[in-house]
Amino acid sequence: MTAAYIEDFKSLSSNGASLEPKWLRDVRREGIERFAALGFPTPRNEDWHFTSVAPISEAVFNPLRSEAGRIARSTLDPFTFGQSDWPRLVFVNGRYHVGLSTLNMPGAKEGLRVRDLHTVLHEEPALAMNMLGKISPVGDRAFTALNAALMVDGAVVIIPAGFESAVPIHLVFLSDANAAKGVSHLRNLIFAGQHSKATVIESYVSLGDSHYFTNAVTEVSVEAGATLTHYKIQRESQRAFHVHTIDAKQERDSHYVSFSFATGAALSRTNIYTNLAGEGCGATLNGLYMADDEQHVDHQTNIVHAQPNCFSREIYKGILSGSAHGVFNGKVYVHPIAQKTDGKQTNNNLLLSEHARIDTKPQLEIYADDVRCTHGATVGRLDEMALFYMKSRGVSADKATRLLTYAFAADVLETIEVEAVRAELERATLERFTGASTAE
């Protein structure tokens, strides 16, 4: 339904967007033109070979305009990791929600800015001008093009040079029953200034089982010497569609640490692309996806080593049951000048049921010689020996299976450094596989 989105664009341009600065109107126009030219990707497109977006392209989603009604602060509790004092920006059905967000940001004095994009574009567009569309080029990406054309809101996080944030900054994107049949094109901008150190968490969560579509793009700039930890937690409704592209650009000696946790949505696709554009950078990309029933969960990562002396580490794990379909596509690209690159990539998958399916494609493209790059991928069942061992110790077969499945996942969850987040995700995983919320 490409035409419906072009209509959305027309109505947006005549209604609100016409007052926007020229550069922004140019971004939007380029977006809609590219989208009209590209259309939705088909499985003939190598990047979408295993994921059909027909459920998204064939449905009609209306742009979500007004924010939801009153939402009690306590409804957010399941998603806040029990941390009420973390600076928080909350978006309900694609629009910033003042009432649920933290207004007095700690660190504001030092220059930390955490605002919503809609306000930024209206009040101080210059803040967004140097980033928006610069790190996530439209290129051949239909969903990013669509987002560029139709974005309305999102988060802008500016971490000043030298600033070290003691607590994570939490961005919550909540959908409730009012999101039904709607689409939100969220655009987030994260700027980590030189030698800064911070953690930003993006949570995509739902209060019901609405059928909606989230099309998000996050642009991340990690300046020289900065360390940015960026967690993405996707627990959308089981009937939702979720497409999210994260583009990071790293300057010298910076470190970008990413974790993607995905359990929600009927169909989800997360793209995490990082460009190590300066010398001495590091990138750590980890993730865990768990899917059940008819869920389709797709991750695509691309680590571009453009400069020498950088390292990258990547571990993605997947657990698939029911008739779920998992897809992992990880690429490590090493430019000719990127000597002394050290790259390691691993993807492990566990198939728990007869109809579960996984397609994994780890790729190395290497044009420099003095490098050390490895990748590995496995698909399998639980270790028979380990199961036997546990059974011989009196643990029931069922429980042994659950514990071992949890252990498989816990391994990668342990890489999460923020204790509260790790504990919550471990709890959620444990609950999923053992039915109990604490280990015995």
Add this chain to the structure above:
Amino acid sequence: MGGSIETLVNREYQYGFVTDIEAETIPRGLDEKTVRLISAKKNEPQWLLDWRLKAYNRWTTMLEPHWSNVSYAPIDYQNVIYFSAPKPKKQLGSLDEVDPKLREMYGKLGISLDEQKRMNNVAVDVVMDSVSVGTSFKAELSKLGIIFCSMGEAVREHPELVRKYLGSVVPHSDNFFAALNSAVFSDGSFVYVPKGVRCPMELSTYFRINAEGTGQFERTLIIADEGAYVSYLEGCTAPKRDTNQLHAAVVELVALKDATIKYSTVQNWFAGDENGEGGIFNFVTKRGKCAGENSKISWTQVETGSAITWKYPSVILLGDNSVGEFYSVAVVNNHQQADTGTKMTHIGRNTRSTIVSKGISAGEGNNSYRGQVKVMPKAAFARNYTQCDSMLIGNRCGAHTFPYIEVQNQSATVEHEASTSKIGEDQIFYLTQRGISKENAVSMIVAGFCKDVFKELPMEFALEAQQLLGITLEGSVG
């Protein structure tokens, strides 16, 4: 290290001579008439002509694929000679009657037919340009019921077998190059090993492109009937020319119940000069079908030649408990490009596959491993192990890995690991401090790197392969 490797890698291609043998060629270009002409020249039956025409018509509707990680100037399919045969003076009765010039040429290649006959237990079929020029050991093989002859002869004498199996693994419509081959293939080898027979010697074919401007389109078909075993080797060379020549072969293997086929290739087509001029485009479709239970197909390849190598010897694991193997060493130097790997399609229960791929890139070469492991829903307890390692020598070359793992059965176990690294400086240091020259150290390390694959080759070939690797890469040290 750079210096010594540079000198070593710049060794000349020693098989680059042209043999002046009168050849019968047809005019350049391809249309339906060409297909009819080739078929008529070979006195083929109507069904085969029909099949060729079907393939030709299909080919005209197909587009040349461009998804691989190689680049080359467009091929003008109308500027290729589709048939060239050494002019026969008379009907050949035995190998001894082969044109002495030809025999001299094969002598230069190190495969003197006489010698082969005398010392090695290897039966050789020789294919020059497009036509088989002689098969040795035929009589001895026929005592066991083994058929080993040229494809042309097989069409004449065993049409029922050819008709049954030709195109059964690689259909005429399979892909662009397979369709082209099906339309214009001129010769190749045919092997049939009857039930329960273990072929007592290695069967071997040497392919040689001689005439200028010709494309070589041979077609090989090997059938191992129930419980049979056969090991087959092929080697390839071509003269040095500054234009690219197209080689689009098709190899089909059929292993019935309990049968085993071992197929080894040492490919040393002319790779082009150090500026990337000339060389063979080696666009080959090779596929085996483990049709019966407990059957096994094993591919081993050593790819050192060709300007571009683009092939994926594959195995369809249809029978329960069948086994597929792929062992590959691919070396690229100068401007060579290789996009090679395998496809293992697990359909039957308890099917197993092993993939070991070693890629070496030097000069400005680009080497890609592209492999697919597919486990279908019925392939319970399928097992795959894949290992691909790449070694980089010099900073202008590239090594890439594109594995596709598609699993639709939960009881399957699939493992893939890959590594890419530069030749180990600590290893070189260790060897040199033991008094081994740098040159020898490098060759030892490379030989060690490839050992897992070389040990799969029959002994006669393993030696040759090591030497070839030496010529392509580092000198004559084996």
